[in-house]
Amino acid sequence: MKQEKLTYFTLISYASTAIPLAMLGLPLYIYLPTFYSQSVGISVTLVGLILFFARLTDVITDPLVGLYSDRLQSRYGKRKPFILTGSLILVASFYALIHPPENQTELWLFSFSILVYLGWSIVSIPYLAWSAEITSDYHEKTRLSGARELFTILGALAALLIPYLYSVSESADKSLSILYTAFLIALILMLPLTLTGIKESRVKPTKHITFREVKTLWQKIPALSRLQSAFTLNSLANALPATLFLFFVQLVLEEESKTGPLLLLYFASGIAGLPFWTMLAKKIGKRKSWLGSMLLASTAFVFVPFLGSGDLVWFACITFVSGLSLGADMALPSSIQADVVQKIEKEKSSYAGILFGIWAMLTKFALALAVGIGFVILGAVGFDPHEPTPLALTTLALLYGGAPVFFKMIAFWIMKDYRETV
Template identity: 50%
Template structure:
């Protein structure tokens, strides 16, 4: 798909954006919406387990004292994997590498519903594997967005600020939605961390281990529809 020139009234020193210019961006770069929707869904899928991690490890795995160590291992795994994802993206492309990381995370998290008390080692293994995917989620979608911004500079008006603003808003929105959705649903089922019922623990399991996988699968669909724009 080739870029079209976006006609936006602006001065060289101060570009003003409005609803019309925003609509024009999505009209002339139709692939943008697929990337942003996929990014939102994947971020939401990552934010849900992050929000409920302490509750899950305390009430389901029953290893609250191990939470700090597991988090350290999780983030360390993500940092180490950055080199791998960077090399892989150079070979197969950023989008395909990112999709590969999401599939890896889905595969690992598909075992979460089978976890219970005394399954600490299995939970650590799942955390390490999903941590590998975190490295890709941290770097690749932002890199894809950066490439798009660079190519957008060929447009009649530089819209890089607008694109980065939307990207930042999506990032924050996914975190806010994770907190709102998870605790709202837990509240509906009268969740009480001090005296959790079997039903509320089941709902916690669904929110922590099942819903994120479903969201990532939907995200794969949208990301796969995104095609890199050509100069």
């Protein structure tokens, strides 16, 4: 592994693929549930259940993708073939997902959601695992993760701006269509840079690991389970507002036309805050910096349930402050995991893929749980996006603003005693 400071070309080459992934990820988590509940006509409860159970397949596929990504030996490396194959699956399956037939829409949503999630796994897990192999330096891993997440935010910003510039941001179906085209163009431009700009290490592991050996890691390294538990809860806290954002702005704030600018403000704030968190992590450590970001976001979000119609300015302020913590949430936990991988691989076995496979599984489980919790609870109180009752609006506000603070505080408590090893 390289010990020297990474060049800007290496950082850009690695991070570039994050742009098309983010351009696909944002509509997948924000627009798709709304599209199938409002435009296609499936009830919000059923949409939530379908997406939740489709996500459960990641419990099996993500660790397997990580395991076999570690084991693959080819003339092109062990990460690049997976990334290329997964990209092709994504291109085909997401197109089908946003073009449902008139009949059997529930089965269509379930089937192609599974394929999209599978393609996403085949791309993202080797991509994340690769970050633990490009450099072994503690701070350079933070720079690498920071570059990837900066490009992720840039991709998300592009995904926000494109529907807004074409005046379709208020329409989930039109936004999905135009964003698919943008994703395809970005993938064609960016993916070759990642695949050709960085050479993979040709060092082979001395042995292949098994799932039984992975299980023993939590006994050998207790900090690993602590990190992954906190990460899951924090991801759930972030996923709930992302899933319910459109409903909250449209129905609680009654500012449907401001969804685009608000999301733009959030991600722009994330870009502004990322250099600060990178610098802070270098001074006080990644754990303390991440804890600080949790406190900042929670302090801002605790006021959200008290907002209502006419409180756009206050919500914009909360959006900006909570957005500042976005960079830390995205870059620091995965960088800490890369440090753990670095320590484990002193045993001369390749663990990066399987551990980041589990990491990806936890990420998507949190997103699925957010959809399941949010949509099922809303369905239980009789939520109708066309004629919401006062009880439904109160429930929506508590799910959007109150629940994330609760989950973040549990994650904070879990991580406060975590001990970093450099």
